[in-house]
Amino acid sequence: MAASATYEVKNEYGEVINTSTGLSNKKLLMWAFLGSDVMFFGSFIATFLVYRNRSLVGPYPADVLDIPITSVSTFVLLMSSLAMVLALSYIQQGRQKLGTFWIFSVVVLGAIFLLFQVYEFNHFVHLGLTPRTNLFGTTFFILTGLHGAHVTLGVLWLMFLGFGSLKGTLRADNAIDLELAGLYWHFVDIVWIVIFTVIYLISARDVAPPGSPPFVGH
Amino acid sequence: MRLPRIFPRPTSEHGIWSWVSTVDHKRIGTLYAVTSFLWFLVGGVEALLMRLQLSQADSTLIDPETFNQLFTMHGTTMVFLVVMPLSAAFFNWLVPLQIGARDVAFPRLNALSYWIFLFGSLFLNFSWVVGDAPNGGWFGYAPNSHVAYNPTDGMTYWVIGLNILGVASIAAGLNFIVTILNMRAPGMTLTKMPVFTWMTFVTSVLIVLALPVLTVALIQLQVDRLYGTNFYNSAAGGDPVLWQHVFWLFGHPEVYILILPAMGIVSEILPVFSRKPLFGYSFLVFAGVAIGFMGWFVWSHHMFTVGLGPAANSAFAISTMAIAIPTGVKIFNWLGTMWGGSIRFSTAMLFAISFIAMFTIGGLSGVMHASVPTDAQQQDTYFVVAHFHYVLFGGAIMAIFGGIYFWWPKATGYMLSEGWGKANWLIMLIGFNLQFAPQHWLGLDGMPRRVFTYAENMGWENTNMYASAGGFLMALGVLLFIINVFYSARKRVPAGDDPWDGRTLEWTMSSPPPHYNFATIPVVEHRDDFWFKKYPETIAEYYHDDHAGELTAPSGAQFDDDVDMAEDEHAEAHASDHHGDDDHGHGDIHLPDMSYYPFILALGLTIVGAGLMTIIPVIIIGTIVLLWGLIGWSMEPVNDPAPDGAAHGH
Numbered sequence A: 001m002a003a004s005a006t007y008e009v010k011n012e013y014g015e016v017i018n019t020s021t022g023l024s025n026k027k028l029l030m031w032a033f034l035g036s037d038v039m040f041f042g043s044f045i046a047t048f049l050v051y052r053n054r055s056l057v058g059p060y061p062a063d064v065l066d067i068p069i070t071s072v073s074t075f076v077l078l079m080s081s082l083a084m085v086l087a088l089s090y091i092q093q094g095r096q097k098l099g100t101f102w103i104f105s106v107v108v109l110g111a112i113f114l115l116f117q118v119y120e121f122n123h124f125v126h127l128g129l130t131p132r133t134n135l136f137g138t139t140f141f142i143l144t145g146l147h148g149a150h151v152t153l154g155v156l157w158l159m160f161l162g163f164g165s166l167k168g169t170l171r172a173d174n175a176i177d178l179e180l181a182g183l184y185w186h187f188v189d190i191v192w193i194v195i196f197t198v199i200y201l202i203s204a205r206d207v208a209p210p211g212s213p214p215f216v217g218h
Numbered sequence B: 001m002r003l004p005r006i007f008p009r010p011t012s013e014h015g016i017w018s019w020v021s022t023v024d025h026k027r028i029g030t031l032y033a034v035t036s037f038l039w040f041l042v043g044g045v046e047a048l049l050m051r052l053q054l055s056q057a058d059s060t061l062i063d064p065e066t067f068n069q070l071f072t073m074h075g076t077t078m079v080f081l082v083v084m085p086l087s088a089a090f091f092n093w094l095v096p097l098q099i100g101a102r103d104v105a106f107p108r109l110n111a112l113s114y115w116i117f118l119f120g121s122l123f124l125n126f127s128w129v130v131g132d133a134p135n136g137g138w139f140g141y142a143p144n145s146h147v148a149y150n151p152t153d154g155m156t157y158w159v160i161g162l163n164i165l166g167v168a169s170i171a172a173g174l175n176f177i178v179t180i181l182n183m184r185a186p187g188m189t190l191t192k193m194p195v196f197t198w199m200t201f202v203t204s205v206l207i208v209l210a211l212p213v214l215t216v217a218l219i220q221l222q223v224d225r226l227y228g229t230n231f232y233n234s235a236a237g238g239d240p241v242l243w244q245h246v247f248w249l250f251g252h253p254e255v256y257i258l259i260l261p262a263m264g265i266v267s268e269i270l271p272v273f274s275r276k277p278l279f280g281y282s283f284l285v286f287a288g289v290a291i292g293f294m295g296w297f298v299w300s301h302h303m304f305t306v307g308l309g310p311a312a313n314s315a316f317a318i319s320t321m322a323i324a325i326p327t328g329v330k331i332f333n334w335l336g337t338m339w340g341g342s343i344r345f346s347t348a349m350l351f352a353i354s355f356i357a358m359f360t361i362g363g364l365s366g367v368m369h370a371s372v373p374t375d376a377q378q379q380d381t382y383f384v385v386a387h388f389h390y391v392l393f394g395g396a397i398m399a400i401f402g403g404i405y406f407w408w409p410k411a412t413g414y415m416l417s418e419g420w421g422k423a424n425w426l427i428m429l430i431g432f433n434l435q436f437a438p439q440h441w442l443g444l445d446g447m448p449r450r451v452f453t454y455a456e457n458m459g460w461e462n463t464n465m466y467a468s469a470g471g472f473l474m475a476l477g478v479l480l481f482i483i484n485v486f487y488s489a490r491k492r493v494p495a496g497d498d499p500w501d502g503r504t505l506e507w508t509m510s511s512p513p514p515h516y517n518f519a520t521i522p523v524v525e526h527r528d529d530f531w532f533k534k535y536p537e538t539i540a541e542y543y544h545d546d547h548a549g550e551l552t553a554p555s556g557a558q559f560d561d562d563v564d565m566a567e568d569e570h571a572e573a574h575a576s577d578h579h580g581d582d583d584h585g586h587g588d589i590h591l592p593d594m595s596y597y598p599f600i601l602a603l604g605l606t607i608v609g610a611g612l613m614t615i616i617p618v619i620i621i622g623t624i625v626l627l628w629g630l631i632g633w634s635m636e637p638v639n640d641p642a643p644d645g646a647a648h649g650h
């Protein structure tokens, strides 16, 4: 990065930023934060994998996981990323109404995903799986729960921005604020893809490991 | 969009509220320094109590339970409340000055980091007040730290306290990454950055990546302790080895978080007092980056006796030995810097040289227990205690003291006494070696660590007595430092701008630096820019043909000179405008207004943390305070509109 000390650059929104890299400070901050969050989720996912097939009692993944239902909620979350892309693009172009519409679409899709999660958690508790039941319950609820907390935060943040867009305080010239929320949102989505793969695709057929009794229900 | 204000925005630059609401990196640096120095005294007292207990065989002065609390809190304090925040004090004070910036990238976030650190540290130590200090070691090994074996509240304080502190560290790390990448003065390319700034950058990256791993371990233990989950519940199959993996995956990068800033500090001191540029700048920087990278692949050397099997043990033995290579490179860089220089043995220089010597000893014992069979003898003995004190006290603390003597004149405007300083250095160095050198022998002789006493017939009494005497000598050294501070504050020998004939940008400005740091943002042409501007005739001596490119303005500086000058004059006018004008804050966009919200937000976060000890009403109160801080913050513009109504806010 030899030619790094350029001053007086304009970013894509036309605001003058005096930074050595030409990236805005906020954007760099968000990227660095996401790097940090990778380690956070990475450690929890690793924990899930380490404890895979090590529960001493049921229910085991095969007793409770429902791939079709979670595939639907996964699809909803993925579509919310598409809505996010559209929202940012319209806001950047100054097409305020469409932008606002798509921001609230992200909010709604995110909320639907969360409702699926609430349903799933409830359902599992009915089937006899809680965070205290066994290692699978502990690792499953804490990992997906923390992901859900990230989604919740994103929904609140986007709601805040959506109202800003309604009132006109979020516009083309400060669309960077929406872009940051977008980076966060896409990241949370990608994390879900990994979680979905690890929990639902890789572990969904896991039954009682050798030495542990099969689950017979309550 | 503006909330009704409960408090008017702070504007006064004096008094306690100006400190509570400050966003000035220099003041925040001072807050970090003072706070962590106080914790240094607390951690020191904990250590002295342990040394008193260990000075005799079969001593009953301190009961085993209290001893557990003492070594847990001593380690936790020294790592998280002393060396990390003392380093943060240096980051705060120096990084903007060294890169030619007026502040860090996010001044309010910076203030937030400090307040979270302060409240988190108070929360952790509150456990002493309720008589339930953490007792599971700074490594918190599960399942020993699990409720099943540790039913008192101590480890809950530890888990929540460290989680709060982790937020502070991550926020600060993010801030310095952005600051260093983005806020450099024109011409200050990455390869011209002072080494201290470089090491701050590497450390910040490590903090941002390693602390979340600790956070995960802590959350797992926390939900286990508070809500009965099974991460480390042996009865449900929870695995103690998993804790060790997660903790040390954080823990080893953490030891580099502790030492890299110290390496940066000595890399600034040595060239100044040798009157030579740093020997092998690129090698030194690269070695620092390499250490930061390789530090991720060695963690299991803390687990050689767990029984991971020969393949894992060999791999981690090799990576651990390999990491000694970049470490050795640095040592030779420092020696090469002094070689042939005209050395002045100032107090700062003496500390820096002691750093090299002591750190090398610690590095050598480190390589010894990088060998698996050797470590089987040394694990959990005083040999390891000797090792990490040579790198942490002999290394990090020595360098930090050197840094204090070196930059004190810049920060305060007056000199620290060299006479008292040298006494401080000598007593501390002797005391340190008297305490920790014998622990190598004790460890090889089998004396276990983390045990509150030993039997009379083990033959360890004399050696332990020396060690304890050394401990009290070190305390005397610290006392001499405190005397020096008060003595010098009375004497007030003016420092001038450049007392040591310095090399980097911080020495170009007045001491103490003005509020806005640089009236004119400097344009950097060389490494050690200030030196070569003072002594242009020495350029040819140090920059040979292969570096010819560095003699001229860097290719990166293709900004338009006229525009730049105009901008700078504008900034200067602005800065001086506000200098003598205390009652209306700083309209300059480079100097954000003061704010209470970081303080409020940090307070709310800590109250929520405290409430997690299952006191629901406290969680609610904390959440309200937290939201107040958060919403107030996000509604508050960085700068208020000018009072004449020239609004530029929302």
Ligand code: HEM
Pocket (backbone or CB within 6 Å): B139, B255, B256, B258, B259, B301, B302, B320, B321, B323, B324, B327, B362, B363, B364, B365, B366, B367, B369, B370, B375, B378, B379, B380, B384, B387, B388, B391, B392, B395, B396
């Ligand atoms: C040449 C470089 C180094 C090597 C090869 C090395 C190697 C090791 C090894 C193998 C251990 C485990 C010993 C055992 O428990 O049996 C260890 C422990 C330790 N090292 Fe180092 N080390 C090095 C540098 C450092 C540095 C720079 C620091 C900190 C500034 C440090 C801090 C520690 C600490 C705190 C422990 C003990 C942790 C505990 O068990 O509580 N080391 N080191």
Ligand SMILES: [Cu+2]
Pocket (backbone or CB within 6 Å): B251, B252, B255, B298, B299, B301, B302
């Ligand atoms: Cu290590």
